[in-house]
Amino acid sequence: MRHDTALGLDALRGRPAKFGRFLVYTMLVLVFAGPLLALLVSAFAPAQDPTSLTLIPRSLTLENFRAAIRRDVLHYLFNSFVVVGFGLLLQIAVSVSAAYALARKRFPGLRLVFLLILSTMMLPEEILAIPLSLVLADVPLVHINLIGTLAGMIVPVGAWAFSILVMTEFMRDIPVELEEAARLDGAGDLRIFWSVILPLCKPALGVIGIFGFTMIWDQYMLPLLVAQDSGHFTLPLALRTLRSDEQVGIGVLLAASLLALLPSVVAFVAMQRQFMRGLTSGAVKG
Known part of the structure; x- marks a missing residue:
C-alpha cells in the first residue's frame, strides 16, 4: 500500500x-x-x-504538585472551571440562537448585523480593555458592578463572533425542506429550532465547543481586568503570579502549567469525534 x-x-x-x-x-x-x-x-x-x-x-x-497545591493552585483551577463551564454554556446558547436568526430568518438590517458581528473579530483585546472595564463596572440598564466577581469573566465571553459565524454557515446548509415539512406538521419556530435544526448541528457544536473552551480557558486579559484579589484569579492569571514569585521554583511553575494544559487536552479528546465530523462536513460542503 x-x-x-x-x-x-x-x-x-x-x-x-x-x-x-x-x-x-x-x-x-x-x-x-x-x-x-x-x-x-x-x-x-x-x-x-x-x-x-x-x-x-x-x-x-510529586513534590512540585504538593508545593503548587500549597500555593492555592487548586482554588485557581476551580475558578477556571467555573468560568469556562458557565461561560461556554452561555456562549453556545447565544451562538446557536443568533445563528438561527441570521441563517433562517430575513429581516431589515440583516447584512449590517452580520457585518457588525464580523467586525468584532478585527479588534484586538487591548483596544477593548478600557471600554470593557468601564462597562463591567456599571452594566447598562441594570447598573450592576461585575468587577471583582467571576460573573464579570463569564458575561463578556457569552457572545463570540467566531462561534456565531460557524453556526450560521452550518445552519444555512441545512435543507429548508426539512423546516417546511415541520411547519406543515404544525411545529412552531421553537419546536423547529429544538427538534429539527439543532440535532443536525451536532458536528458544528463540537467545533465551537472545543474552540470556545480553549478561548475561555486561555483568557488572560479579561481576568486581569476583573479580578481585584487573588481569590478571583483563574489559573492563567495565577501562573503570572507564580512566575514573579522568587520563592517558587521552576518545577512548581511547570506543575501548575501542566494542570493548566490538561483540561484543554481532555476536552479535545472527549469531543474529538464531533470536532472531526464538523471539519469534514465543512470540507464536503465547501
Missing part, C-alpha cells in the same frame, strides 16, 4: 530512504512534541536548573 506524504517521501525507496524517512519523522515529533514532553517530565522532576529542561528524568517526585 502506498502512502502519499506532503513532503514527497513516498517516492523514495530502499533502506537509506527508509532511514531518511525515519529521521525526518523523528525530528518532526521532537519539534512538535518535544516541548510538551519536556513539560510533562520536568513537572515530575526534582528541583532543577531554571534555565534547562530535560526529556530523560533521573527521578520522579
Whole structure:
C-alpha cells in the first residue's frame, strides 16, 4: 500500500530512504512534541536548573504538585472551571440562537448585523480593555458592578463572533425542506429550532465547543481586568503570579502549567469525534 506524504517521501525507496524517512519523522515529533514532553517530565522532576529542561528524568517526585497545591493552585483551577463551564454554556446558547436568526430568518438590517458581528473579530483585546472595564463596572440598564466577581469573566465571553459565524454557515446548509415539512406538521419556530435544526448541528457544536473552551480557558486579559484579589484569579492569571514569585521554583511553575494544559487536552479528546465530523462536513460542503 502506498502512502502519499506532503513532503514527497513516498517516492523514495530502499533502506537509506527508509532511514531518511525515519529521521525526518523523528525530528518532526521532537519539534512538535518535544516541548510538551519536556513539560510533562520536568513537572515530575526534582528541583532543577531554571534555565534547562530535560526529556530523560533521573527521578520522579510529586513534590512540585504538593508545593503548587500549597500555593492555592487548586482554588485557581476551580475558578477556571467555573468560568469556562458557565461561560461556554452561555456562549453556545447565544451562538446557536443568533445563528438561527441570521441563517433562517430575513429581516431589515440583516447584512449590517452580520457585518457588525464580523467586525468584532478585527479588534484586538487591548483596544477593548478600557471600554470593557468601564462597562463591567456599571452594566447598562441594570447598573450592576461585575468587577471583582467571576460573573464579570463569564458575561463578556457569552457572545463570540467566531462561534456565531460557524453556526450560521452550518445552519444555512441545512435543507429548508426539512423546516417546511415541520411547519406543515404544525411545529412552531421553537419546536423547529429544538427538534429539527439543532440535532443536525451536532458536528458544528463540537467545533465551537472545543474552540470556545480553549478561548475561555486561555483568557488572560479579561481576568486581569476583573479580578481585584487573588481569590478571583483563574489559573492563567495565577501562573503570572507564580512566575514573579522568587520563592517558587521552576518545577512548581511547570506543575501548575501542566494542570493548566490538561483540561484543554481532555476536552479535545472527549469531543474529538464531533470536532472531526464538523471539519469534514465543512470540507464536503465547501
